[in-house]
Amino acid sequence: MDNNRISRQLADYLAYKRSLGFKLTHEATVLNRFAEYTAAMGYDGPLNTNIALSWAASGRQSDKTMGRKLEVLRPFSKYVYSFDPEAEVISTLIYKNVHDRPIPYIYSEQEVLRLMEECKKLHSPDGIRAYTIEAVIGLLWSTGLRPSEPVRLTMADVDLGHGLLNIRKTKFSKDRLVPIHAGVASKLLDYKSWIISKLGPKHPTEPFFYTTGGVPLKENGLAYAFKLIRPCIGAEPIGYPHVRLYDFRHTMACNTIRKWAEQGIDVNTRLHVLSTYMGHVKPEDTYWYLSATPEMLELSWRKYEAQFGGGPDEI
Numbered sequence: 001m002d003n004n005r006i007s008r009q010l011a012d013y014l015a016y017k018r019s020l021g022f023k024l025t026h027e028a029t030v031l032n033r034f035a036e037y038t039a040a041m042g043y044d045g046p047l048n049t050n051i052a053l054s055w056a057a058s059g060r061q062s063d064k065t066m067g068r069k070l071e072v073l074r075p076f077s078k079y080v081y082s083f084d085p086e087a088e089v090i091s092t093l094i095y096k097n098v099h100d101r102p103i104p105y106i107y108s109e110q111e112v113l114r115l116m117e118e119c120k121k122l123h124s125p126d127g128i129r130a131y132t133i134e135a136v137i138g139l140l141w142s143t144g145l146r147p148s149e150p151v152r153l154t155m156a157d158v159d160l161g162h163g164l165l166n167i168r169k170t171k172f173s174k175d176r177l178v179p180i181h182a183g184v185a186s187k188l189l190d191y192k193s194w195i196i197s198k199l200g201p202k203h204p205t206e207p208f209f210y211t212t213g214g215v216p217l218k219e220n221g222l223a224y225a226f227k228l229i230r231p232c233i234g235a236e237p238i239g240y241p242h243v244r245l246y247d248f249r250h251t252m253a254c255n256t257i258r259k260w261a262e263q264g265i266d267v268n269t270r271l272h273v274l275s276t277y278m279g280h281v282k283p284e285d286t287y288w289y290l291s292a293t294p295e296m297l298e299l300s301w302r303k304y305e306a307q308f309g310g311g312p313d314e315i
Contacts, residue, residue, distance in 0.1 A: 004044040005053075005084075007035040013079050030072040046086035052095070056313055061128035067095030102239040112141045112248075118229040129196060129211045133225045135191045136209060136217070140245065142184050144252030144278055147245040151217050156204035158192070162187045165275045167279065176279050253278065 010031055017024055037055045043049065052073055053203045056066040070092050077090040107115075124130035129293055136150050149167050157166040163185045165178040180188075196202060199214045207216040227244050235243045 004039050005081065006038045006043075006047055009047070009080050009084065010035045011078065013076050014303070022101070027072050027075075030069060031076055034069075034073060044085055046088070047080050047090075048086075049090060050086040051240060052077070052090045063095045063167065067092065070094060070221055083262050105235055105237040105247040107141065107233075107251045111235070112137065114233050115229055119225075122210060122225055122228060126198065126212060128195070129225065131191065131194065132209050132211055132217055133189065133222065133229070136222060137226075137248075140185060140248035143178055143180060144249045144256075145178070146249065146279075147222060148219050151207075151209060151219050151222060152157040153208040155192075155202050155208055158188060158208050160189050160192070174279055176276070178277060233282075251280070257291045262280070268308075 014028055014031070034052075034055050035087065037058065038051060039087055043051060050275055052070060056069045057071075061069075070090055070166060072090050074090045077087065080087040102305065116137050119130050122130045122133060123290035140147065143165070145165075145167070152168065153165065157168065159166065163180050163182060165180060167176050169175060182296050192208070195210060199210065209217040211217045211221055223245060227242075230243050233243070237243050237247070253274060260270055
């Protein structure tokens with residue numbers, strides 16, 4: 001039953017879409033899980049709403065997660081419906097808007113330092129895991145990289161002489177050079193020297209970050225380590241149960257905008273710089289990362305008062 005009707009239709013769909021130039025990396029993973037689910041339960045019927053909802057609700061899932069699963073399923077269902085008379089087009093209106101923006105958590109500097117200190121308590125027989133996670137947390141906070149980007153860095157990608165990170169083929173298949181502060185470069189140089197002293201010389205094509213036993217650090221390993229250390233700051237984000245690695249990206253964007261505003265720089269004229277640094281296709285995407293933090297609200301109020309007068313005690 002591994003080769004049931006839905007599995008066969010999915011193979012045809014993926015081949016068709018890829019022949020048109022679509023990569024479908026994430027979508028293929030989700031759709032293959034759906035096909036595997038139907039095969040595992042011995043289902044050889046058509047793609048319809050009942051089987052789609054059964055799969056979406058399998059496991060402990062939030063409404064948003066279930067909605068996103070159906071969102072990926074819908075284009076496939078439209079393809080199947082065009083030639084399978086028993087199939088149904090899956091609606092994506094069953095769950096609430098899956099693109100509702102969660103309120104990002106903005107880390108304070110003290111919280112980041114606390115997280116980095118907590119890394120020392122991670123199980124790390126040879127010390128590599130603890131040092132690596134600490135270094136990556138500091139890098140995420142200072143650069144706003146996506147969590148997937150540090151773990152893909154090679155030795156050649158980290159140009160400490162020029163203070164540049166070469167971020168290759170990440171989201172939107174874009175490459176970009178990310179300048180880093182001299183202090184960050186110094187910390188990465190310390191880490192690189194220490195890793196070489198532990199593991200020996202590394203070829204330029206080998207990974208930059210490692211974990212226990214000299215195994216290259218992977219994104220899931222970083223996520224699991226962060227899950228272990230994040231309780232130390234007692235954070236209570238709004239809209240989701242725990243702080244996320246992605247919140248470092250929001251924090252960096254907000255801190256950059258705040259500093260520009262404090263320096264009297266016209267943020268609108270500089271937003272394209274931040275957008276390019278973060279690897280966005282267009283500046284509008286960068287607005288997603290900006291939040292009304294207390295510091296930003298206070299700064300905005302002061303600027304308004306300086307421009308138009310008035311104060312908090314005026315009616």
